[in-house]
Amino acid sequence: MAQDTTRQESTPKAPARALLPLILPALAVGVGASLLFLAVSALAERLQDVLWQDLPDALGIGRYSVLWMLVMLIATGVLVGLVVWKAPGHAGPDPATTGLEAPALPLGVLPGLLLATALMLAGGPSLGPENPIIAVNIGLTFWLGRRLLPRLPGGLWVMLAEAATIGALFGTPVAAALIISEALAGRKVQGLLWDHVFAPLGAAAAGAVTTTLVAHPTFDLDLPPIGHPGWADLLAAPVVASVAAVLGMVAVYAFPYVHAGFSRLRHPMVALPVGGLVLGLLGALGGHLTLFKGLDEVAELAHDPEGWSAGEFATMTVVKLTALLVAASCGFRGGRIFPGVFIGAALGLCAHALVSGVQPAVGVASGVLGMLLAITRQGWVSLFTAAVLVASPAILALLCIASLPAWLLVTGRPQMQLREDGTPIR
Numbered sequence: 001m002a003q004d005t006t007r008q009e010s011t012p013k014a015p016a017r018a019l020l021p022l023i024l025p026a027l028a029v030g031v032g033a034s035l036l037f038l039a040v041s042a043l044a045e046r047l048q049d050v051l052w053q054d055l056p057d058a059l060g061i062g063r064y065s066v067l068w069m070l071v072m073l074i075a076t077g078v079l080v081g082l083v084v085w086k087a088p089g090h091a092g093p094d095p096a097t098t099g100l101e102a103p104a105l106p107l108g109v110l111p112g113l114l115l116a117t118a119l120m121l122a123g124g125p126s127l128g129p130e131n132p133i134i135a136v137n138i139g140l141t142f143w144l145g146r147r148l149l150p151r152l153p154g155g156l157w158v159m160l161a162e163a164a165t166i167g168a169l170f171g172t173p174v175a176a177a178l179i180i181s182e183a184l185a186g187r188k189v190q191g192l193l194w195d196h197v198f199a200p201l202g203a204a205a206a207g208a209v210t211t212t213l214v215a216h217p218t219f220d221l222d223l224p225p226i227g228h229p230g231w232a233d234l235l236a237a238p239v240v241a242s243v244a245a246v247l248g249m250v251a252v253y254a255f256p257y258v259h260a261g262f263s264r265l266r267h268p269m270v271a272l273p274v275g276g277l278v279l280g281l282l283g284a285l286g287g288h289l290t291l292f293k294g295l296d297e298v299a300e301l302a303h304d305p306e307g308w309s310a311g312e313f314a315t316m317t318v319v320k321l322t323a324l325l326v327a328a329s330c331g332f333r334g335g336r337i338f339p340g341v342f343i344g345a346a347l348g349l350c351a352h353a354l355v356s357g358v359q360p361a362v363g364v365a366s367g368v369l370g371m372l373l374a375i376t377r378q379g380w381v382s383l384f385t386a387a388v389l390v391a392s393p394a395i396l397a398l399l400c401i402a403s404l405p406a407w408l409l410v411t412g413r414p415q416m417q418l419r420e421d422g423t424p425i426r
Contacts, residue, residue, distance in 0.1 A: 022152075034214070040121075041215075045122075073125070077332075081269040093105075094420075096259050100376075100381075104138050104139055104154070107139060125275075126323035127338075128336070129169070130166075137165045138162060159180065164204055166207075170219070171219070176203075177201050182379065221299060223305070237402035240362070244368075244369070249409065262274070272330055272331050294338050294343075298345045301346060320343045337385065344370065345368055365387065370402070370406040
């Protein structure tokens with residue numbers, strides 16, 4: 001006991017006077033990151049309304065007719081291709097090589113990346129805003145922070161911006177705290193963990209509160225509550241999560257080959273319009289719910305779990321996964337978490353349609369968990385995202401059990417992220 005006490009007393013701790021000056025910068029970064037995310041989202045949503053409602057209505061064309069989906073997806077590929085071709089910095093690095101953790105990009109690259117992201121979100125490709133918004137916030141925060149408070153280390157600004165944006169995206173700081181803790185676990189850090197997450201947690205909380213006050217987001221799909229989980233739930237959760245993980249890994253293994261195929265087209269003004277054409281054809285096959293980032297569409301699915309057959313849910317699952325694979329490979333700027341939520345939810349509802357004993361909430365949460373584990377390899381993000389979709393404390397225990405076989409299926413295998421030479425990261 002004495003040795004333990006001595007070891008604890010000798011552990012270096014960051015004093016309060018070192019942490020106190022970080023509070024205001026953290027809060028400022030959190031508010032700024034959230035406002036930028038909300039501004040881009042609002043712009044993209046307004047543009048989406050114009051492109052997919054006002055314009056086809058004025059032309060007398062069906063909003064989600066096959067013709068209009070093909071026109072819009074190809075046009076989106078052309079517009080994003082122009083940005084990638086002509087904008088300074090070519091709208092950032094190849095999105096196939098990026099994840100949630102991003103380097104501080106030069107300031108001149110950020111406008112093109114923002115424009116490419118807004119066009120993508122409005123045009124219909126199956127990607128979310130998370131990766132590019134994190135990258136833009138990191139670039140802006142790093143640039144401003146190094147000029148306003150140059151004594152603070154550059155790495156701190158990167159961590160604050162990443163945490164703030166994740167808090168803003170999910171509307172809660174918990175996800176950011178878990179991700180930062182997971183990242184720190186792989187590094188040799190001295191002192192208490194809470195000292196290291198103190199400032200990022202403040203930034204994430206400010207980002208989350210700002211998003212909540214301005215936009216009032218919710219991830220709860222309002223599925224029928226599960227109550228006390230039974231033996232059937234204990235069996236269904238790991239089975240659905242494992243099936244989702246295996247399906248996700250199919251896309252992961254195909255990713256470098258699909259990316260290489262689009263890379264052979266060499267020019268963004270060829271690769272992106274061709275990708276848009278493929279996405280338009282996929283949208284015609286799977287229906288309009290398989291377009292866009294997927295959060296509004298998954299809410300529509302969850303509103304009526306009995307409204308589609310098992311075959312229709314299976315079709316949407318495969319089409320959306322293929323659309324995610326194509327969009328991430330051909331050069332559209334975007335993230336993979338939000339479409340992954342749709343894919344996992346559709347798979348879980350397919351399981352419910354096939355086996356009535358699989359409760360919709362259990363199927364959706366388990367499907368999302370397995371899919372996100374496969375395509376993100378972020379354990380905490382996958383657990384947290386799956387849990388917040390279902391307003392039931394009992395789901396956490398089921399998801400923890402379901403994560404065990406699903407994680408065994410994905411760990412140590414290639415990730416859905418490539419190195420610059422096109423080989424997958426493990």
